[in-house]
Amino acid sequence: MNVLKGRSVRAWAGFAGAAVLLFAIAPLALSDFRLGLLAKYLCTAMVAVGICLAWGRGGLLTLGQGVFFGLGGYAMAMHLKIADAGPGNLPDFMQLYGTATELPWWWKPFENPAFALAATVLLPMAVAALLGLFIFRRRVKGAYFAILSQALAAALAIWLIGQQATTGGTNGLTDIQGFFGYSLDDPVNQRMVYFVIAAALLLLMAIARQLINSRYGELLVAVRDSEERVRFLGYDPANVKLVAYVVAAGMAGLAGALFVPAVGIISPALIGIVPSIEFVIGAAVGGRASLVGAVLGAIAVAWAKTALSEEFPAAWTYFQGLLFIVALAFLPGGLASLAVLVRRRKAVERKTAVIPVGEAA
């Protein structure tokens, strides 16, 4: 019980510390531009929370999170584009590339802000549920699951590019002016968007922590480590995995939705195979099984991408590759395993310190 209490206190302290850092220190220390970038990194961290749950805890190598990120992002951007255009008008790119004189039927529901907001989370979750139902029931796992996820990401990106008249094609949806009545030009509103994203990240982390520490969380790890044993115990592993997959999809969807006002663009370039892999790399570098590790890893990788490319615009991709190789070769458990290593070493030191005293006595 004491151990549990200690863990809970530490979690609260960490939570409060993160809140102070995100809400008080970062806005004071960073320029508007850098704060905007941080908002973008936090969005990838939100995806990483879901990946930690599904991959780190559930063993599902989710190499297609771009799909859910994209669905959330497009749902949000579609609403904002309709709102920008004003009632009765078509979004700018439809006038440019399309021949239609009114909104396509599948755009219409997104005119309603409540529907669009709900869709940013529920649409990815529904797609994941449908997909997961087929995949997990048929006991597709491991590499096959990963390949399937990738294929889906590629398919969605290609479909979006092909439908230029109704999706903006390769360009995606750009030039988003307002966010529910607030102009995104205004730095104050940009800051508000940042705060919403920071709050959402903390909320998702709290939800994920609850799930991980619940009995369901234990079951999820059990399924990851030995699916057959769990089946023999009378549980259906397909359902256990489905829940993690659907929750991770919802988190990626929310991240995509908040990415849109923060960055002002959603495009197939954020959905396909490469970005989907990038989401996973962040979590892997940080430590996929650790919630804090995955989040910090995602932020660190995104930050390193910006910092390295600004410092070495011509050679930064080599440094980035090197970083991944070093991190994964020497710390296969990610940066989070550093903390474990340090703790273990301390424990060993304490033991070795105790022994001589015992001998003397």
Place this chain on the structure above:
Amino acid sequence: MSSGSSGSRSSRVPRRGFLAVGAALTAVVTLSACGAKTDAAGSSSDKAAKIDVSGDTVKVGLLNSLSGTMAISEVTVRDSLKLAIDEINASGGVLGKKIKPISEDGASDWPTFAEKAQKLIKEDGVAATFGCWTSASRKAVKPVFEKNKSLLFYPVQYEGLEESPYIFYTGATTNQQIVPALDYLKSKGLKKLYLVGSDYVFPRTANKEIKAYAKANGMTILGEDYAPLGSTEFSTIANKVKASKADAVFNTLNGDSNVAFFKEYKSAGLTAKSMPVVSVSIAEEEVKSIGTQYLAGQLTAWNYYQTTAGAANAKFVKAYKAKYGQDKPTSDPMEAAYTSVYLWKAMVEKAKSFDPEKVKAASDGITFDAPEGKVTVDGASQHVYKTARIGEIGTDGQIKEVWNSGKPVKPDPFLKGYSWASGLS
């Protein structure tokens, strides 16, 4: 399985529920508290992006893809921008200030372009930015330049139908490249066309315009095919093209795909004599990588070739080769990029200021003796008068001009002067 997770021990449920609610509350409370604070602080931090002209330099941004699929093309543009900047600095700079280029990598990724554009404007305080290649990257940065009231010089031919108050387009718009190419085909009696392009905005929009032109000019489009960017699988398309018995192919493929396409085209038994291909994205650099054995005799449409006659071009080609290597060719987008820096310099000197608004106001009628010939800025559309040129690819990898428009063509990005284009925008 959900029944297993929700049916947890009753003693744990309240505490956990409390924790979740508490977490949400903390988030909301901190959020609203800080929201109020930013409102108060907002007025002091609310300053527009400033151009940094402190000291004896003025910064400009170079925004090109230095990594990713577009790097092969965009690096040449960056190099030629640097050449222009070096030349200007050697002859005294602009308004007495040396130009300091800040290079950023767009990484062939549109959101990254937007991020780097913001960085150049807000963190570096650049007076103007030069770069972007694909239309998608231009569309991604357009709102950034408009919101920050900063200038972008875009050096690549594009699909038209755009006029941003903060972008100068120094490459060709449709009526300076695609329309003259169609006129040329029509004059040669090649009236049945097959359209092949990469699957993105430029080819799709260009083909829409080509179809409208064809309808009004008694030409027929026998087929239209798109391949994903970077695709190298063209046997099906080549066979479809062959079966169509078209007079000519209009090719808007980009990048590597051209290599595969022209190889398949040759293996299908098609030649420049039997069915010529007009390409709008193959310049000297691409000719080199595709191979002249596949391209000899095929047609291209641009505003500049390395072989274009004139003292200004001789000087440009010589300077470029001296700086980057004798084997390096010069091409149309490189020339348009090189020209764009000189045009900006002339605008700034006429305005006697780096202020974007004053530079814009001074832009109309600015001329420059560019390697392609004399170019003039049209202040209203912020495009450039350019001479259209059709070229034939030779066995030596150089492109020989076979036709030109005789004089610079007035830019018409929305094709307002063409009745057949009335339904396009």
